Amino acid sequence: MPTDVDQQPGEERAAQGGMALIQVRDVAMQFGGLRAVDGLSLTLHQGEMLGLIGPNGAGKTTLFNLIAGSLKPTAGGIFIDDRDVSHEGADRRIGHGVGRTFQIPRPFAEMTVLENVLTGRQHQAGEHIWMNFLRGGQVAREERQAVEKARALLDFVTLSHLESEPARVLSGGQRKLLELARILMADPRAILLDEPAAGVNPSLLEVIIERIRWLNADGKSVLLIEHNMDMVARLCSRVVVMAAGRYLTEGTPDEVVRDPAVIEAYLGEAA
Amino acid sequence: MSVELVAYGCFFLTMALTYAIMCLGLNLQWGQTGLFNVGIAGFVAVGAYVSALLTTPDVADRLGGFGLPMPLGWLGGSLSAALIAYLVGRLTIRLRADYLAIATFGIAAAVQLLALNLEPVTGGPFGIGFIPRPFAGRAGDPLLFSVLNLALVAAVVLLLYMALERLVRSPWGRVLRAIREDEPAALALGKNANRFRLQAFAIGGGIMGLAGAVQAHFIGFIAPENYLPMLTFQVWAMLIVGGSGNNRGAILGAVLVWGIWALSAAFISATFEPGQQARAASLQIALIGVAICAVLLLRPQGVLGEARVVSRHLLEAVGSRKIRVATDAQPVRQPPE
Numbered sequence: 221m222p223t224d225v226d227q228q229p230g231e232e233r234a235a236q237g238g239m240a241l242i243q244v245r246d247v248a249m250q251f252g253g254l255r256a257v258d259g260l261s262l263t264l265h266q267g268e269m270l271g272l273i274g275p276n277g278a279g280k281t282t283l284f285n286l287i288a289g290s291l292k293p294t295a296g297g298i299f300i301d302d303r304d305v306s307h308e309g310a311d312r313r314i315g316h317g318v319g320r321t322f323q324i325p326r327p328f329a330e331m332t333v334l335e336n337v338l339t340g341r342q343h344q345a346g347e348h349i350w351m352n353f354l355r356g357g358q359v360a361r362e363e364r365q366a367v368e369k370a371r372a373l374l375d376f377v378t379l380s381h382l383e384s385e386p387a388r389v390l391s392g393g394q395r396k397l398l399e400l401a402r403i404l405m406a407d408p409r410a411i412l413l414d415e416p417a418a419g420v421n422p423s424l425l426e427v428i429i430e431r432i433r434w435l436n437a438d439g440k441s442v443l444l445i446e447h448n449m450d451m452v453a454r455l456c457s458r459v460v461v462m463a464a465g466r467y468l469t470e471g472t473p474d475e476v477v478r479d480p481a482v483i484e485a486y487l488g489e490a491a
Numbered sequence: 492m493s494v495e496l497v498a499y500g501c502f503f504l505t506m507a508l509t510y511a512i513m514c515l516g517l518n519l520q521w522g523q524t525g526l527f528n529v530g531i532a533g534f535v536a537v538g539a540y541v542s543a544l545l546t547t548p549d550v551a552d553r554l555g556g557f558g559l560p561m562p563l564g565w566l567g568g569s570l571s572a573a574l575i576a577y578l579v580g581r582l583t584i585r586l587r588a589d590y591l592a593i594a595t596f597g598i599a600a601a602v603q604l605l606a607l608n609l610e611p612v613t614g615g616p617f618g619i620g621f622i623p624r625p626f627a628g629r630a631g632d633p634l635l636f637s638v639l640n641l642a643l644v645a646a647v648v649l650l651l652y653m654a655l656e657r658l659v660r661s662p663w664g665r666v667l668r669a670i671r672e673d674e675p676a677a678l679a680l681g682k683n684a685n686r687f688r689l690q691a692f693a694i695g696g697g698i699m700g701l702a703g704a705v706q707a708h709f710i711g712f713i714a715p716e717n718y719l720p721m722l723t724f725q726v727w728a729m730l731i732v733g734g735s736g737n738n739r740g741a742i743l744g745a746v747l748v749w750g751i752w753a754l755s756a757a758f759i760s761a762t763f764e765p766g767q768q769a770r771a772a773s774l775q776i777a778l779i780g781v782a783i784c785a786v787l788l789l790r791p792q793g794v795l796g797e798a799r800v801v802s803r804h805l806l807e808a809v810g811s812r813k814i815r816v817a818t819d820a821q822p823v824r825q826p827p828e
Contacts, residue, residue, distance in 0.1 A: 290679075309683075311678045311679075311681050314681035322675075322676070322679075326675060328676065330668070330797075331672065335665060338662075339665055342681055347662045352657055352658060402680065
């Protein structure tokens with residue numbers, strides 16, 4: 221358990237040339253006549269917290285969906301642990317240790333908060349039909365362990381008091397926290413966070429930032445898409461900038477916000 | 492109370508419970524998983540015909556007549572319908588709900604036309620008769636015969652209900668509901684949506700096939716006209732009225748709608764001249780339509796509504812406080828202050 225999050229050991233590991241966990245190699249994505257991602261490459265190292273920024277329409281979410289397996293690239297490849305996963309479905313990503321959240325949270329609205337988190341559990345015997353009849357004891361034991369872990373995660377994201385409520389009653393920020401707990405239930409090595417600050421009130425935003433920081437300090441790699449530059453600056457030591465589907469530049473948050481090419485991409489040539 | 496009335500009550504309930512089996516199958520497909528199957532009649536027909544062919548005695552000019560025991564017929568009918576559902580599902584399960592509906596409707600129409608025209612196998616428009624009936628040796632005592640049949644079908648419904656409740660309250664059922672509510676989110680959690688949907692579709696189809704087999708043996712005769720789209724409409728009406736997503740609602744809806752159907756049939760035969768009764772029968776369909784409209788307006792979730800389903804293991808644990816104690820005893824890692 222980390223004792224001092226400010227030391228950011230994950231970031232240190234990455235800075236020391238940590239192993240590449242996710243590699244995006246010359247990826248392109250074409251939607252009809254629109255090239256949303258155009259020959260982009262980036263690497264997320266083990267233990268790193270990498271920010272991905274860019275103006276609206278830069279192709280960030282498309283790239284995110286490519287990494288998450290929701291889209292399949294028209295060229296190039298997505299590699300996890302040097303293994304090409306470009307054409308595997310989204311449901312296989314978690315098996316490689318990569319979990320994601322959504323820009324607009326997608327809770328299972330009619331299921332309770334606790335059951336939402338339980339759904340993230342992997343390899344449960346009870347997900348096989350016959351095991352529920354033939355190995356009832358094993359299914360029950362695993363479920364009890366899963367409930368214990370889910371409750372711990374709900375404590376972590378400060379939603380314990382809502383565990384029996386249907387997820388539809390949660391606020392936008394609480395839904396983001398629920399998604400975080402849900403994906404943590406799967407024990408991912410890397411978490412893809414799609415605009416976790418969007419539409420979240422300031423007090424909950426602080427909770428989200430702290431939890432993300434702590435997860436990274438605990439060794440989890442994080443790829444963060446975010447418009448909130450203050451949040452990116454607080455969390456990430458390296459930021460990649462996209463514009464018009466292409467890699468523009470990268471550096472520390474301070475470097476990229478001063479980069480004339482980045483300013484031009486955000487504000488246009490008039491800037 | 493006269494013996495005839497009790498016997499009729501048993502007959503009525505037995506028929507209603509055969510529909511309840513179909514409803515339970517549909518509830519697994521639609522209520523739990525969101526699969527829009529409007530080809531119920533086709534799967535019921537497959538179960539009925541396969542079971543009839545397996546269990547009837549040998550007949551000249553018709554395939555089958557294997558004379559197997561009735562339980563093997565039920566098993567064969569159910570497995571055949573499950574297999575057909577699996578094969579259909581392999582082709583269609585990726586389709587959007589409305590396309591799945593069109594595909595299943597087409598399959599049901601094809602099955603019904605096959606039953607009508609494949610005379611060397613199905614008996615064509617004349618159907619298959621002399622299907623062995625449970626407790627046929629007791630047919631001389633109508634009351635006992637009816638009670639025994641009711642008990643048998645009720646036992647089938649009870650077993651099926653218990654098995655389905657176990658499944659929907661398991662992690663497997665939780666994944667089905669997750670897929671129904673938000674497929675991309677379920678995929679992101681590593682759930683293979685197509686595999687789970689295919690399983691639910693095949694099991695639901697198998698249950699419908701079992702219903703067809705049970706009903707065929709209860710009536711003793713089947714014909715293609717028993718498996719028209721009207722049957723699909725009836726079963727959907729039952730689930731909507733009883734409460735989609737609720738196994739008890741599925742059973743209750745079957746009894747209620749079959750009650751409306753049977754009472755309206757009695758009313759028509761008592762009110763209209765024999766020459767007018769065939770046309771007046773359409774009033775039955777109108778009455779079911781009115782019942783659906785009334786339920787949708789007054790209680791859109793159905794009489795019982797969707798059950799608040801949680802893991803049965805979770806309920807057991809909460810009941811004994813084991814989990815909360817365990818969690819309290821072993822505080823998990825928390826972020827540093």
